[in-house]
Amino acid sequence: MSDYHPMWKSLGLDLAAHDAMLQSVGQAYQETFLSQPNRPEGMKYFDFVISEVHGLRIKELLDAKAQGRKVIGSYCTFVPEELILALDGVSVGLCTGGDFALDLVDQVLPRNTCSLIKSAFGFKLGKVCPYIESCDLVVGENTCDGKKKAYEIMRRFIPNLHVIDLPQVKSEAGKGLLLAEYKRFAAKLEELTGRKLELGKLKAAIVTVNAKRAALKRLAALRQADPAPISGLDALLVSQVSFYDDPVRFTGAVSALCDELEKRVAAGQGVFAPKRPRLVISGCPMAFPNWKLPAILESSGAVIVGEESCVGERSTRWLTPENGNSVDEAIAQLVDRYLQIECAVFTPNPTRIEYAEQITRERKADGVVHYSLQFCQPYQMEAGPVVEQLEKDSIPALRIDTDYSREDEGQIRTRVEAFLERLHA
Amino acid sequence: MSDYHPMWKSLGLDLAAHDAMLQSVGQAYQETFLSQPNRPEGMKYFDFVISEVHGLRIKELLDAKAQGRKVIGSYCTFVPEELILALDGVSVGLCTGGDFALDLVDQVLPRNTCSLIKSAFGFKLGKVCPYIESCDLVVGENTCDGKKKAYEIMRRFIPNLHVIDLPQVKSEAGKGLLLAEYKRFAAKLEELTGRKLELGKLKAAIVTVNAKRAALKRLAALRQADPAPISGLDALLVSQVSFYDDPVRFTGAVSALCDELEKRVAAGQGVFAPKRPRLVISGCPMAFPNWKLPAILESSGAVIVGEESCVGERSTRWLTPENGNSVDEAIAQLVDRYLQIECAVFTPNPTRIEYAEQITRERKADGVVHYSLQFCQPYQMEAGPVVEQLEKDSIPALRIDTDYSREDEGQIRTRVEAFLERLHA
Numbered sequence: 001m002s003d004y005h006p007m008w009k010s011l012g013l014d015l016a017a018h019d020a021m022l023q024s025v026g027q028a029y030q031e032t033f034l035s036q037p038n039r040p041e042g043m044k045y046f047d048f049v050i051s052e053v054h055g056l057r058i059k060e061l062l063d064a065k066a067q068g069r070k071v072i073g074s075y076c077t078f079v080p081e082e083l084i085l086a087l088d089g090v091s092v093g094l095c096t097g098g099d100f101a102l103d104l105v106d107q108v109l110p111r112n113t114c115s116l117i118k119s120a121f122g123f124k125l126g127k128v129c130p131y132i133e134s135c136d137l138v139v140g141e142n143t144c145d146g147k148k149k150a151y152e153i154m155r156r157f158i159p160n161l162h163v164i165d166l167p168q169v170k171s172e173a174g175k176g177l178l179l180a181e182y183k184r185f186a187a188k189l190e191e192l193t194g195r196k197l198e199l200g201k202l203k204a205a206i207v208t209v210n211a212k213r214a215a216l217k218r219l220a221a222l223r224q225a226d227p228a229p230i231s232g233l234d235a236l237l238v239s240q241v242s243f244y245d246d247p248v249r250f251t252g253a254v255s256a257l258c259d260e261l262e263k264r265v266a267a268g269q270g271v272f273a274p275k276r277p278r279l280v281i282s283g284c285p286m287a288f289p290n291w292k293l294p295a296i297l298e299s300s301g302a303v304i305v306g307e308e309s310c311v312g313e314r315s316t317r318w319l320t321p322e323n324g325n326s327v328d329e330a331i332a333q334l335v336d337r338y339l340q341i342e343c344a345v346f347t348p349n350p351t352r353i354e355y356a357e358q359i360t361r362e363r364k365a366d367g368v369v370h371y372s373l374q375f376c377q378p379y380q381m382e383a384g385p386v387v388e389q390l391e392k393d394s395i396p397a398l399r400i401d402t403d404y405s406r407e408d409e410g411q412i413r414t415r416v417e418a419f420l421e422r423l424h425a
Numbered sequence: 426m427s428d429y430h431p432m433w434k435s436l437g438l439d440l441a442a443h444d445a446m447l448q449s450v451g452q453a454y455q456e457t458f459l460s461q462p463n464r465p466e467g468m469k470y471f472d473f474v475i476s477e478v479h480g481l482r483i484k485e486l487l488d489a490k491a492q493g494r495k496v497i498g499s500y501c502t503f504v505p506e507e508l509i510l511a512l513d514g515v516s517v518g519l520c521t522g523g524d525f526a527l528d529l530v531d532q533v534l535p536r537n538t539c540s541l542i543k544s545a546f547g548f549k550l551g552k553v554c555p556y557i558e559s560c561d562l563v564v565g566e567n568t569c570d571g572k573k574k575a576y577e578i579m580r581r582f583i584p585n586l587h588v589i590d591l592p593q594v595k596s597e598a599g600k601g602l603l604l605a606e607y608k609r610f611a612a613k614l615e616e617l618t619g620r621k622l623e624l625g626k627l628k629a630a631i632v633t634v635n636a637k638r639a640a641l642k643r644l645a646a647l648r649q650a651d652p653a654p655i656s657g658l659d660a661l662l663v664s665q666v667s668f669y670d671d672p673v674r675f676t677g678a679v680s681a682l683c684d685e686l687e688k689r690v691a692a693g694q695g696v697f698a699p700k701r702p703r704l705v706i707s708g709c710p711m712a713f714p715n716w717k718l719p720a721i722l723e724s725s726g727a728v729i730v731g732e733e734s735c736v737g738e739r740s741t742r743w744l745t746p747e748n749g750n751s752v753d754e755a756i757a758q759l760v761d762r763y764l765q766i767e768c769a770v771f772t773p774n775p776t777r778i779e780y781a782e783q784i785t786r787e788r789k790a791d792g793v794v795h796y797s798l799q800f801c802q803p804y805q806m807e808a809g810p811v812v813e814q815l816e817k818d819s820i821p822a823l824r825i826d827t828d829y830s831r832e833d834e835g836q837i838r839t840r841v842e843a844f845l846e847r848l849h850a
Contacts, residue, residue, distance in 0.1 A: 146570075
């Protein structure tokens with residue numbers, strides 16, 4: 001393993017804090033992932049990616065920059081990576097999955113802010129995220145109130161911040177607004193890269209991203225098998241890596257993993273012993289390295305077979321048509337595609353529960369765990385009606401509202417165990 | 426005083442709970458308002474309105490309904506009452522200023538919900554609001570995440586609910602969205618009333634509402650005088666009544682009050698003894714009967730001379746042009762007018778702080794109290810930067826985050842006293 005300290009130093013990281021963080025995440029990874037039994041061989045690629053997530057991948061980004069490409073970081077699946085790729089940019093998701101530098105965060109954000117937003121600030125203020133320090137542009141988006149207003153504050157620390165406005169209703173006017181915003185984003189990228197958005201490159205980018213999403217859809221569908229051929233933790237990890245990795249290489253690795261899982265399924269082999277309660281998770285995204293709830297669920301004896309989440313199937317369900325005849329038409333097709341995302345920031349948002357129920361049936365799941373972050377108003381507001389509807393439709397549902405701290409792990413485990421007993425009864 | 430119990434019963438109120446609430450609010454009114462020294466004679470009208478706010482005013486609404494007019498209730502200053510009046514509707518603000526039936530509210534809303542939203546639900550679920558029970562249509566609006574998602578739940582209890590979508594950015598696309606939404610609202614009102622929106626009646630409605638706002642602006646400007654001719658509590662009460670009362674009658678009463686205050690100012694008479702610290706409040710709206718913070722401020726020895734708030738000057742600062750040549754043009758002028766409102770749901774929202782500083786200077790205020798409700802993400806997020814900017818501009822600022830409970834009154838009073846001492850020093 002190379003010594004990346006000079007590279008991290010050149011990015012302005014706090015080396016001591018960063019080393020401590022890497023060690024802590026590495027240990028959690030060891031305990032949570034590497035200790036799992038019977039993992040697919042194909043996960044070795046993702047283990048390697050994680051081991052080099054702040055190393056080799058950052059070197060790749062810096063090499064790309066040296067070749068004149070731009071690195072664009074973002075926090076949300078509403079940021080259309082097709083536009084970034086079409087302009088030879090590198091699209092990376094930014095760190096939001098762990099508590100860091102909370103003392104600094106609490107000086108600029110209200111305490112009543114969700115862990116995901118606090119984390120985005122913590123990684124920046126604590127100087128432990130080589131991704132954000134490599135970015136030529138950071139892209140925010142007006143999804144929830146928390147993020148929308150936090151970006152105003154983030155601009156102090158990240159002047160090269162572009163915020164995409166979003167509608168709150170999937171109306172014609174809302175669609176028009178998003179179209180205007182995607183075009184404004186494209187213009188910003190053209191300005192940044194000094195390139196012109198061309199139809200051929202945009203279509204190629206759409207093909208690349210579609211291939212990535214199709215591979216992830218194939219992985220999701222394989223989890224229908226009973227017994228499940230892959231743990232929920234590993235499937236989540238693959239989704240998490242999708243935000244960091246080179247899309248073409250990633251697609252190849254996911255495809256190879258799927259080939260292996262298909263053989264497992266054909267042979268009736270599962271990752272765990274049979275008869276485990278099967279669960280679907282629905283709710284807030286779980287960004288790297290947020291593994292708290294799935295780790296509790298699977299170490300309590302369940303297997304997760306689907307994620308109705310933005311780090312999960314909400315990001316991959318829909319592909320974009322590849323037949324646009326002009327840049328404008330292709331962008332309009334992107335708008336149609338992205339506006340299908342069933343984020344709780346939209347009102348109303350009825351298809352989210354429909355999809356949660358659909359995959360619960362398709363994957364033969366025994367129940368749904370609704371996951372919301374404390375102070376995430378959109379998902380906490382939807383939690384009540386979603387859980388109510390699931391139970392009404394005879395799908396047992398457990399509501400977990402939590403944050404990134406470890407304080408409530410015992411309490412959650414107790415509730416999870418009671419829920420799993422109910423599923424067995 | 427008439428016995429309104431048969432009327433309340435006919436509206437389906439919980440009579441025992443409603444009697445208890447009236448008694449509690451009446452007592453608070455006695456202690457907070459009627460005990461104030463040296464009140465203007467003109468406040469007697471508002472005392473009367475409050476004493477009949479669930480009585481005579483409700484009878485007026487029911488009489489209007491009997492004559493074929495429709496009653497439209499709303500929760501936000503983004504609902505254009507001009508459209509309601511132009512279609513012979515009666516526009517009323519709905520109760521959101523006090524805790525009620527919290528046990529029922531907690532069954533349908535997350536605990537992490539602001540008091541204002543909880544209050545809206547409490548008055549409905551507790552069956553103690555004759556306004557909402559008189560409504561032919563309730564109008565919501567997608568301002569914050571909390572309200573946006575709460576309206577989805579409210580629809581269970583209030584099927585006749587129309588929600589106006591709002592943009593999050595004051596862009597051209599955002600303006601287009603609001604225009605489409607105001608037209609959709611007008612169409613909804615046309616359908617409800619069976620009338621057609623006509624230019625003449627719309628212009629007359631704009632004149633009526635402008636006159637109301639102009640009277641309130643005149644009242645606000647009179648508070649520049651030192652000593653202030655009216656208490657902040659009484660000025661707030663006038664703003665609160667503006668959401669309930671008949672607009673023409675209300676405008677007359679405010680004008681009469683202003684005539685009286687002008688004489689006070691000319692004579693150098695103040696409502697309090699001179700040399701009180703003068704404060705501006707900036708932040709969340711204080712709906713009837715939420716008087717907690719101003720009561721603490723003025724009983725601690727300050728006088729409030731301005732409200733940068735939606736129950737306050739944010740609702741009245743801008744008038745609408747009265748020269749529209751078509752219904753479409755007049756609606757577009759309304760959109761331009763309403764989109765100036767400096768609500769924290771917009772990003773960015775720089776003119777809010779500018780106006781807070783402007784009235785602080787104009788009214789010769791010694792400091793600003795920033796008021797946000799717990800779990801109100803937009804205002805809690807703006808609180809930090811607003812307070813910071815004020816202090817940077819040498820305006821002492823105190824940040825209060827609270828709710829409708831009385832538990833923290835002692836703690837707030839202590840902080841207020843320390844702040845007032847700082848102003849004197």
